[in-house]
Amino acid sequence: MASSIENNNEKLTLKSSDGEEFLVEKHVALQSTLLQNMLDSDCSSADVIPLPKIDARTLALVLGYCKKHADASSSKQGELNSFDSEFLKDMDMGALFNLVLAANFMEIKGLLDIAAQKIADTIKDKPHQEVREIFHVENDYTPEEEAAVREENRWAFEGFP
Amino acid sequence: MRRSKRKAIQNTAAVPAVTISDLPNHITCDILSRLSLNSIFACKRVCKLWRDLTLEPYFAKLHLSKSPLSLISYRRGNDIDNSPSYFEILQLYDPLVLRRRDTTMKFRTDIYFPRIHMVASCNGSILLSNSSSDDDLVIVVCNPLRAQQFILPKPPKLALQTHKLAQLGFGHSPSTDQYKVLRFTSSNNVFKPCRLNCEIFTIGIDDEWRSMGDTEQLPALIISKIIFLNGALYWIGVENLRFICYFDIEREHFRSFPLPSHIGKGFVYLDVVDNGLYLHNWDSLQWRFWAMKDYGDFGSWTLEWVIEEPIIYKCKGLRRLLKTLKDGRLLMTFDDIRDATKTIVASYNPRTRVLKKNKYHLSGHWSGAVADIPCFFSPMDALK
Numbered sequence: 001m002a003s004s005i006e007n008n009n010e011k012l013t014l015k016s017s018d019g020e021e022f023l024v025e026k027h028v029a030l031q032s033t034l035l036q037n038m039l040d041s042d043c044s045s046a047d048v049i050p051l052p053k054i055d056a057r058t059l060a061l062v063l064g065y066c067k068k069h070a071d072a073s074s075s076k077q078g079e080l081n082s083f084d085s086e087f088l089k090d091m092d093m094g095a096l097f098n099l100v101l102a103a104n105f106m107e108i109k110g111l112l113d114i115a116a117q118k119i120a121d122t123i124k125d126k127p128h129q130e131v132r133e134i135f136h137v138e139n140d141y142t143p144e145e146e147a148a149v150r151e152e153n154r155w156a157f158e159g160f161p
Numbered sequence: 162m163r164r165s166k167r168k169a170i171q172n173t174a175a176v177p178a179v180t181i182s183d184l185p186n187h188i189t190c191d192i193l194s195r196l197s198l199n200s201i202f203a204c205k206r207v208c209k210l211w212r213d214l215t216l217e218p219y220f221a222k223l224h225l226s227k228s229p230l231s232l233i234s235y236r237r238g239n240d241i242d243n244s245p246s247y248f249e250i251l252q253l254y255d256p257l258v259l260r261r262r263d264t265t266m267k268f269r270t271d272i273y274f275p276r277i278h279m280v281a282s283c284n285g286s287i288l289l290s291n292s293s294s295d296d297d298l299v300i301v302v303c304n305p306l307r308a309q310q311f312i313l314p315k316p317p318k319l320a321l322q323t324h325k326l327a328q329l330g331f332g333h334s335p336s337t338d339q340y341k342v343l344r345f346t347s348s349n350n351v352f353k354p355c356r357l358n359c360e361i362f363t364i365g366i367d368d369e370w371r372s373m374g375d376t377e378q379l380p381a382l383i384i385s386k387i388i389f390l391n392g393a394l395y396w397i398g399v400e401n402l403r404f405i406c407y408f409d410i411e412r413e414h415f416r417s418f419p420l421p422s423h424i425g426k427g428f429v430y431l432d433v434v435d436n437g438l439y440l441h442n443w444d445s446l447q448w449r450f451w452a453m454k455d456y457g458d459f460g461s462w463t464l465e466w467v468i469e470e471p472i473i474y475k476c477k478g479l480r481r482l483l484k485t486l487k488d489g490r491l492l493m494t495f496d497d498i499r500d501a502t503k504t505i506v507a508s509y510n511p512r513t514r515v516l517k518k519n520k521y522h523l524s525g526h527w528s529g530a531v532a533d534i535p536c537f538f539s540p541m542d543a544l545k
Binding site for chain 2: 093094097098100101104112116117119120123124125126127128131132135136137138139140141145146149150152153
């Protein structure tokens with residue numbers, strides 16, 4: 001209901017996959033398009049909104065991001081930018097992927113964007129073996145296929161004098 | 162410092178519950194599309210899934226939306242020392258980073274014909290031709306990123322000996338997703354110009370070239386490159402007056418409008434900057450740049466920039482305008498006055514009126530480079 005959305009003091013409860021409950025102000029929750037749509041279509045009558053795919057640690061991070069962005073006025077873009085870069089700075093990869101999945105599920109475009117960029121920055125300029133190592137990606141190429149891809153790519157990496 | 166940090170990441174992520182392989186495909190596409198070409202091609206070697214994702218239209222679209230304009234050059238190999246032909250791509254990131262040579266990427270191609278060179282580009286695909294008007298005319302479309310190429314059938318033989326000066330155009334219709342190649346021929350006798358003729362070939366549709374009617378109204382001589390923008394081809398034509406001409410790729414019709422007289426006499430050059438159409442001309446004192454202020458209004462040419470006395474910068478032969486940078490500077494390439502085999506990248510600041518040359522010089526084969534965004538969509542996808 002539109003009238004209830006305008007009421008900033010109203011709160012709702014989100015429940016993580018591991019059973020932890022988070023009391024969230026509505027305007028913070030609205031950073032998530034998923035929650036916004038739920039509230040708009042008045043599915044919020046339930047006391048608790050379960051988020052079965054998101055664990056407590058990740059949800060806490062997500063809500064920290066949402067709170068910062070919901071509270072900051074548009075004039076504080078510079079502050080938000082530095083918050084964003086600090087937010088992901090020392091995060092390990094496992095946590096980062098959980099965050100991406102959560103942002104994707106809850107449809108928080110800004111968070112998905114900075115997290116994807118963070119992963120891209122980690123991949124950037126690294127040879128494929130190192131990317132495999134960092135991200136624990138299994139090499140599923142047969143030696144023949146690998147040779148074929150290498151041949152396809154050969155001129156991408158060998159400089160001319 | 163960096164090394165130890167990397168180690169820490171590996172240790173803490175030793176047994177991660179969630180890995181990059183758990184991400185939905187559209188997010189992996191998003192991540193890959195943010196990378197430079199070098200990194201994308203490294204990622205193709207990581208695993209089959211990543212390689213396959215780079216061939217998805219979804220990825221191609223994302224990549225196109227995030228990629229910077231690039232210079233694409235073609236170096237023809239030769240059969241004497243067996244040196245290969247290749248495309249070289251220089252991605253023009255903003256802010257401009259052109260200090261290291263390895264910012265370019267090379268793509269080998271089997272395409273080799275005597276005198277073949279780049280003629281045009283469209284959506285990151287390249288039209289190569291030897292520009293012959295005779296039986297040995299070769300026209301090839303290549304997509305360097307997809308390592309695809311297509312040799313077009315030979316256009317019909319020219320009936321008259323006087324029909325010469327073949328020019329090629331290469332364009333795409335976004336609404337039908339069709340790529341078309343046009344060949345114009347006209348008399349080389351300036352004093353008695355005959356009518357312009359045009360043949361057209363749609364890749365993936367036509368088996369042979371079709372002759373275009375509707376060319377009677379067009380100026381018989383083409384005096385500029387034929388460039389592609391927003392579903393149309395543009396060029397400068399001359400018949401007594403100078404005209405800006407265009408061809409609608411989808412509807413296949415021509416139009417031409419006289420250039421206003423306030424654009425100085427002589428040759429004018431046509432370029433695309435930031436999806437807008439620009440004319441430029443110069444003398445020893447000035448380079449002048451005219452923008453089509455209202456796109457589609459062929460009377461709206463407005464003087465946008467003037468660079469005074471370019472000669473003091475030891476540069477001449479402006480090659481092309483590239484784009485405006487975020488800070489308002491205009492990026493361009495021109496020939497080095499001291500070394501004709503070198504191409505210089507420079508930026509012009511309209512506020513301070515200072516033209517600044519980049520220290521990075523591009524060697525020989527860049528002089529014919531095209532400016533385009535390399536793209537994983539390919540005209541050859543229509544050939545199945």
